[in-house]
Amino acid sequence: MANGDRFDVVGFDADDTLWRSEDFFTEAHERFKALVEPYAPQGVDVLDALHATESDNIPISGYGVKAYALSMVQAAVTVTGGQVPASVIGELVDHAHEMLMHPVELLPGVPEALAAVGASHRIVLITKGDLVHQTRKVRTSGLEHHFEHIRVVLDKDLATYRRVLDDWSVDPPTFLMVGNSVKSDILPILELGGHGVHIPYHVTWAHEVVHDHDGDFDTLTSISELPGWLAGG
Numbered sequence: 001m002a003n004g005d006r007f008d009v010v011g012f013d014a015d016d017t018l019w020r021s022e023d024f025f026t027e028a029h030e031r032f033k034a035l036v037e038p039y040a041p042q043g044v045d046v047l048d049a050l051h052a053t054e055s056d057n058i059p060i061s062g063y064g065v066k067a068y069a070l071s072m073v074q075a076a077v078t079v080t081g082g083q084v085p086a087s088v089i090g091e092l093v094d095h096a097h098e099m100l101m102h103p104v105e106l107l108p109g110v111p112e113a114l115a116a117v118g119a120s121h122r123i124v125l126i127t128k129g130d131l132v133h134q135t136r137k138v139r140t141s142g143l144e145h146h147f148e149h150i151r152v153v154l155d156k157d158l159a160t161y162r163r164v165l166d167d168w169s170v171d172p173p174t175f176l177m178v179g180n181s182v183k184s185d186i187l188p189i190l191e192l193g194g195h196g197v198h199i200p201y202h203v204t205w206a207h208e209v210v211h212d213h214d215g216d217f218d219t220l221t222s223i224s225e226l227p228g229w230l231a232g233g
């Protein structure tokens, strides 16, 4: 039996699975460090402070660029004891706007892989983050037509997946989720009784890194391998 015969529906993550995302945050971190560090006392790690602020703010402002912008401003003010100039805050906010307006950059092989998988399976998109930004990326990506359903969620946890699959009348054992984050795209789906294929991206946000797990799933090097994996056994 081919792997693909076990699934009716294949779900895809979006950020760093279909298109680049984390790279832009990495650039923003570097910009933050360059702009803010000169105003912070010596010995203060401004990026550490930013990461901690981001993590603390997730329950309050969620994921995505707008939440990140608020964390940058908050961390800049805090680590400099209020000494950061308004012009620097302005640059941080401008950079966040640039991130929001940046055109979608698809990862190699994505349209071809979606077309191939879509020929044999129903496919859906589940992405977390800011509703406006994620919706804009989906709509401008040219990929929207591939998906039977698209859902932007607040978080990718067990309860959320259960609710979304239930809404779509998808039975978890017949569902395969494909994504770059073991924590968000794979482990909750396995726990629900579904299946996962991990396609790592070259950078993973610190918040998404999991070191210890005993999840049973396959890992592919590129999304281009997915049609062959589904056809194989």
Ligand SMILES: [Mg+2]
Pocket: 013, 014, 015, 016, 017, 179, 180, 181
């Ligand atoms: Mg992702």
